[in-house]
Amino acid sequence: MDATERIQAASQFLLQSPPGEINDVLNDIRNIISDDELLQEGIQPALREYNIEQFTVVDVPETNHLSIISEAARLGPVSEEDDAQERFLDPRSKLSFEFDHLSLEASDPQPYEPNEEHEPFRLALETAALNYLKAHFTDGVIVVLSPKEGSTQYVIQVVANKYNPTNFWSGRWRSEYTVDLESKQVAGKMLINVHYYEQGNVQLATTNVISFDLPPHVLSAIPNNTAASKILALIEEEERKYQVSLNETYQEMGEKTFKGLRRALPLTRQKLDWDKVLGYKLGAELAGTNKSTLPTS
Known part of the structure; x- marks a missing residue:
C-alpha cells in the first residue's frame, strides 16, 4: 500500500471516529503513517468534513x-x-x-x-432556543442562523456532547431544524451517536427525520417572541416523542430480542438447578477419586 492509499484509509478511519475520540484515532493513525507532514496535509479534507458534519x-x-x-x-x-x-x-x-x-x-x-429584515425573528428564535437549551441540555450549544441569500429558511442547530472515558463511554446529540416561512413548515433531523467500549466495542448511530406544518396562529404571530416560543415547543414535542420511542425500543430489545439470542433450555430440555451445580461437581470428583483408589488385581 503506497502513501496515498494509506492516507485515504486513514481519512476513512477519522470520519468514523466516535464522539470525543478523534484525537485517539488520530494518534493511532500517526503511528501507522510515521510521516507527520504527509499525514497533516493528507487528512485536512477529512478533518474538515468531520468537523462540519459533527x-x-x-x-x-x-x-x-x-x-x-x-x-x-x-x-x-x-x-x-x-x-x-x-x-x-x-x-x-x-x-x-x-x-x-x-x-x-x-x-x-x-x-x-446581519440582514436587517431577518434579524428580528432570528433574535426571537435565538432567545426561545437558548431557553429550550437551558431546560433540556446540560452541556449543549445552540445556534440560530438567518436565511442565506435567496432562501427563506431559518436554521436551528443543537449539539450536546457527553464524554466519560473513565467508564468507557461517550455520546453526542445533534439536531438541525429549518423553519421555512414560505412553505410554512419546519423540517429537521435528530442524530444520536453513542459508543460503549468496556470489554467490547458497541456503537449506536440513529437518525430521526421529522417535518410538520406551522399552525396559522403561529404564523400570524411572527416575528414576535410568542411565535418563536411556540415553534420551539413544537420541536420539543417531536424530540420528546422520539426519546419515548427509543426507550420503548430498548425495553423491547431487553425483553424479547436479546432473550431470543440465547437458548431457553439446555439440550436436555430441562432447566438446570444452579443450587445443585456444586453438588454435581463434588460428586463427580468423589467418583473420580474412588475409581482412582480402587485396588487393581
Missing part, C-alpha cells in the same frame, strides 16, 4: 460562549485555488472567524452585519 463546537474569540462549525454557518464557497482560510459565522455575537480544522481553534474575528 457540529464541532468552537470557542469564538471576544465572546463568552461556544458556537458550532457547520455547513449552514460557513460563509462563502471554498475552491482549491483559494488560499484564504475558511470563515464561519457566529450569529449570536455577529462575528465571523477563521477556523483551523486541525487545532480546532478560531481566529481573526471580524464584525458581521
Whole structure:
C-alpha cells in the first residue's frame, strides 16, 4: 500500500471516529503513517468534513460562549485555488472567524452585519432556543442562523456532547431544524451517536427525520417572541416523542430480542438447578477419586 492509499484509509478511519475520540484515532493513525507532514496535509479534507458534519463546537474569540462549525454557518464557497482560510459565522455575537480544522481553534474575528429584515425573528428564535437549551441540555450549544441569500429558511442547530472515558463511554446529540416561512413548515433531523467500549466495542448511530406544518396562529404571530416560543415547543414535542420511542425500543430489545439470542433450555430440555451445580461437581470428583483408589488385581 503506497502513501496515498494509506492516507485515504486513514481519512476513512477519522470520519468514523466516535464522539470525543478523534484525537485517539488520530494518534493511532500517526503511528501507522510515521510521516507527520504527509499525514497533516493528507487528512485536512477529512478533518474538515468531520468537523462540519459533527457540529464541532468552537470557542469564538471576544465572546463568552461556544458556537458550532457547520455547513449552514460557513460563509462563502471554498475552491482549491483559494488560499484564504475558511470563515464561519457566529450569529449570536455577529462575528465571523477563521477556523483551523486541525487545532480546532478560531481566529481573526471580524464584525458581521446581519440582514436587517431577518434579524428580528432570528433574535426571537435565538432567545426561545437558548431557553429550550437551558431546560433540556446540560452541556449543549445552540445556534440560530438567518436565511442565506435567496432562501427563506431559518436554521436551528443543537449539539450536546457527553464524554466519560473513565467508564468507557461517550455520546453526542445533534439536531438541525429549518423553519421555512414560505412553505410554512419546519423540517429537521435528530442524530444520536453513542459508543460503549468496556470489554467490547458497541456503537449506536440513529437518525430521526421529522417535518410538520406551522399552525396559522403561529404564523400570524411572527416575528414576535410568542411565535418563536411556540415553534420551539413544537420541536420539543417531536424530540420528546422520539426519546419515548427509543426507550420503548430498548425495553423491547431487553425483553424479547436479546432473550431470543440465547437458548431457553439446555439440550436436555430441562432447566438446570444452579443450587445443585456444586453438588454435581463434588460428586463427580468423589467418583473420580474412588475409581482412582480402587485396588487393581
